[in-house]
Amino acid sequence: MKTKVLDADGLRRTVNRLSHELVEKNKGVQDVVLVGIRTRGEYLAHRVAKKLEEIENMKVQVGVLDITLYRDDLRGRLDQPQLKSSEILFDIRGKVIVLIDDVLFTGRTIRSALNALMDLGRPAMIQLLVLVDRGHRELPIKADFVGKNVPTAHGQEVKVEMIEADEEDAVYLIENDEKEKLL
Amino acid sequence: MKLQSRHLLGLEGVRKEDITLILDTAISFKEVLERPIKKVPPLQGKTIVNLFFESSTRTRISFELAERRLSADVVNFTAVGSSVSKGETLKDTARNIEAMKIDMVVIRHASSGAPHFLTRVVEANVINAGDGAHEHPTQALLDMMTLREKYGKLEGLRVCIVGDILHSRVARSNIYGLKTMGVDVSVCGPATMIPRNIEALGVRVYYRLEDVIPQVDALNVLRIQLERQKSGLFPSLREYHRFFGVTKEKVDRAPKPITIMHPGPINRDVELSADLADGPHSVILEQVTNGEAVRMAVLYLLGTSN
Numbered sequence: 166m167k168t169k170v171l172d173a174d175g176l177r178r179t180v181n182r183l184s185h186e187l188v189e190k191n192k193g194v195q196d197v198v199l200v201g202i203r204t205r206g207e208y209l210a211h212r213v214a215k216k217l218e219e220i221e222n223m224k225v226q227v228g229v230l231d232i233t234l235y236r237d238d239l240r241g242r243l244d245q246p247q248l249k250s251s252e253i254l255f256d257i258r259g260k261v262i263v264l265i266d267d268v269l270f271t272g273r274t275i276r277s278a279l280n281a282l283m284d285l286g287r288p289a290m291i292q293l294l295v296l297v298d299r300g301h302r303e304l305p306i307k308a309d310f311v312g313k314n315v316p317t318a319h320g321q322e323v324k325v326e327m328i329e330a331d332e333e334d335a336v337y338l339i340e341n342d343e344k345e346k347l348l
Numbered sequence: 349m350k351l352q353s354r355h356l357l358g359l360e361g362v363r364k365e366d367i368t369l370i371l372d373t374a375i376s377f378k379e380v381l382e383r384p385i386k387k388v389p390p391l392q393g394k395t396i397v398n399l400f401f402e403s404s405t406r407t408r409i410s411f412e413l414a415e416r417r418l419s420a421d422v423v424n425f426t427a428v429g430s431s432v433s434k435g436e437t438l439k440d441t442a443r444n445i446e447a448m449k450i451d452m453v454v455i456r457h458a459s460s461g462a463p464h465f466l467t468r469v470v471e472a473n474v475i476n477a478g479d480g481a482h483e484h485p486t487q488a489l490l491d492m493m494t495l496r497e498k499y500g501k502l503e504g505l506r507v508c509i510v511g512d513i514l515h516s517r518v519a520r521s522n523i524y525g526l527k528t529m530g531v532d533v534s535v536c537g538p539a540t541m542i543p544r545n546i547e548a549l550g551v552r553v554y555y556r557l558e559d560v561i562p563q564v565d566a567l568n569v570l571r572i573q574l575e576r577q578k579s580g581l582f583p584s585l586r587e588y589h590r591f592f593g594v595t596k597e598k599v600d601r602a603p604k605p606i607t608i609m610h611p612g613p614i615n616r617d618v619e620l621s622a623d624l625a626d627g628p629h630s631v632i633l634e635q636v637t638n639g640e641a642v643r644m645a646v647l648y649l650l651g652t653s654n
Contacts, residue, residue, distance in 0.1 A: 231376065234388040239652045245350050247372070248648070250379040284385045 170315055170323075171336035176296070179312040180209070183294055184216035186310050191261060194221045196289065198260045200228045202278055203249060205267035208329040209296060213265065228253030230264075235277035251281070258286040263310075267325040269295040272306035297336055299323045351649050355474040357463050358483035359525040367525060371493050373645035374638065380417065381641060391420035391651045396452040397445055400477070401427040401438075404456055406612060406636065407477050407487075411454050414643035420651070423450070438462060439469050446470045452651055455479070473650045481515045486646060487611055488521035490639040491568060492529060494631050497638070498607060499565070503530035508560045510594060511570030511619055512541040512581070518570060518611050523549050536560045537592060540581040557591070557598055566607035569594050569620045585618050595621040605629045612636070 171179065191197055194217050201210030207229045214227045231249040233239070239246075264278055275293060282291060294310040299317040315323060315338060322339040326332065351366050359367070380388055396415045400408055408424070415422045425445070442453070452473045455463050460480030467474045478484040496502050507526055513519045513535045526533045527550050535546060536554040546553060554560040561567075572588060582588045599606045608620070608630045616622045625632060 234380075234390045234648075239390055245649065245653060247349050247369075248376045250376040252379075280389070284387065285383060 166340040168338045169335055170338050171297075171313060173334035176334045176336065179296065180212050181216055183296075183310050183312055184213050184220060187213070187263060187292075187294065188217065188220055190292075190309070194223050194225050196259070196261050197263060198226045198228065198255060198257065199263050199265055200230050200253060200257075200278075200282065202264070202266045202274065203229060203231050204330060205296075205325050205327055206230075206265045208327045209267060209294075210265040213263075213294070226255050228255065228257075230278055230281055232274060232277040232281050235281045237273060237277070251285075253285060256286060257282065257288045259289050262288045262291045263294050264291055265294045267296045267327075268323050269293070269298045269306075269308050269311075270301055270323075272302045272304035275306050276304050296325055297323050350653055354650060354653060355463070355467050355476075356485050356646050356650065357467070357474065357476045359485045359488055359521045359528070360483065362485075362525070362528065364528050367489070367492070367529060370489055370642065370645050370649065371496060373649060374489075374493050374641040377644040377648070378638065378641040380644070381637065387417050387419060389419045390648055391415070391418040393421075394451040394651050395421045395423065395449065396454065396647070396651075397423045397425060397450050398477075399425050399441070399445070399453055399455040399457075401455070401457045401462070402478070403428075404478070406639075407456065410636070410639045411475075411477060411486075411643050414640050414647055415454075417640075418644055418647055418651070420452075420647070438465065442466055442470050446472060452647065475646060475650065478517055480517065481520070482517050483521045483524075484517040485521050485525070486639065486643050487518050488525040489646070490635055490642040491518075491522055491609060491611075492525055493638045493642050494609065494635050495531075495566060495607070497634070498631060502526070504532070505566065506532040506534075506564045507566045507568060508534045508536050508554070508564045509568045509570065510536045510557065510560075510592065511572060512576065513537050513546065513570075514541045514543050514581075515573065515576070516570050518568075522568060523551055527551075534560055534564065538582050538588070557594065558601070561599055561602050561606065564602075564606060566609060567594055567599070568609040568611075571611065571613065572615055572619045574615065585615075589618050593617070593619055593621065594624060596623050596627070599624065607631055609635060 199210040199214055201207035210227050214225045217225045229252045231251045233246050233248045292309040295308045296312040297315050298311045299315050320341050324337045326335045328334050349369055450472055454475045454477050456477040457479050460482035462479050463474050463476040509519045523533055534552040608624050610632050
């Protein structure tokens with residue numbers, strides 16, 4: 166079963182609101198850079214950057230982070246994830262990094278991303294922006310900007326679709342019934 | 349995505365998807381090499397031993413740097429001054445090292461097949477860093493990475509390997525890998541240094557550089573082992589240089605610039621003229637950088653697969 170929890174208009178409005186919140190909290194976008202986590206986080210970062218430019222009339226740099234090498238489940242997986250490059254073509258020292266991902270779940274991805282960022286330099290601050298917070302944290306991590314809180318059960322799945330890679334802009338809550346999981 | 353084998357012994361029989369996976373992964377590691385902190389954590393807690401029974405500088409350093417950059421613990425073993433000089437067999441050396449709880453072995457040995465033998469006596473992942481005149485897979489992979497970087501693809505390229513094909517593990521690994529990737533491969537050298545029936549591997553043979561130069565995009569120039577002269581395979585270095593030395597004068601006759609590759613170390617003005625080695629179409633130093641990235645990719649893919 167698949168329930169739409171956010172449609173294209175909803176997603177657009179959420180990105181707008183998040184962008185405004187980001188500007189408010191940082192009193193502008195001076196020294197702010199965006200880093201999206203592959204793959205949906207990257208698209209989201211570009212959308213936020215576009216909105217920030219509209220609001221503040223200033224270009225914000227966008228980088229892409231691949232966290233594969235920093236995953237804590239790299240060994241013991243049946244299938245190796247395809248390693249891709251990070252593309253952060255600017256110096257992050259002294260910057261306010263807004264780390265962007267689509268779904269915040271256990272917090273392990275964010276932990277990996279924080280370690281990866283620290284290996285690139287010493288930013289002044291790192292903030293976290295996510296489109297959906299679905300709960301079930303396994304690490305003490307909290308987002309600064311949350312698009313939508315979606316209470317979920319462990320077996321459920323939150324799927325963010327974005328037009329850059331999918332057919333539409335939407336967020337779905339998917340029920341994985343036990344039978345399907347066994348298959 | 350996962351490699352088919354848990355060892356890298358050679359490129360013979362390695363699938364096209366596997367070579368592509370290694371080369372794609374290596375591009376990501378090249379990005380790591382550009383960072384201020386050139387270290388990532390995927391092999392944390394893994395112990396790798398570099399077993400070098402034959403002298404080597406750049407391959408060993410390249411492997412060691414790659415291992416350290418992946419956060420592995422590294423032990424180096426060189427045959428000189430070791431238990432081997434006290435008469436220990438390879439099997440005993442390997443077993444003893446394994447008893448010290450190691451995860452991966454990188455081996456270079458003068459005997460063809462030594463890495464294969466090792467896979468039968470130890471549990472660790474084995475990577476061949478050159479065995480006799482058999483294979484040197486990471487060298488061929490870095491050559492392919494360099495070519496792919498330069499031309500955007502491998503398929504349809506024309507590459508000639510020049511020099512002592514008979515004794516060259518670099519040539520053999522390159523032939524296997526390049527053929528799998530759809531490259532048109534030829535070899536060129538003195539008849540005494542071309543193995544019989546090499547055509548069976550799907551390569552064309554040339555005995556004159558002048559004939560092959562107009563037909564290729566890149567020349568992979570092999571190092572001439574100076575000690576081979578004593579074995580009578582060629583009369584003198586001067587004569588070798590005259591007929592098989594790659595010089596500016598010879599490559600300038602080609603219709604378009606030819607990419608110059610060399611696995612190093614170079615005998616300047618013997619197999620390759622200095623002006624070409626340092627010239628605009630030489631990719632020799634890119635090969636060295638790519639070597640590190642390719643070795644990181646191989647270590648990463650094998651080391652995180654189990």
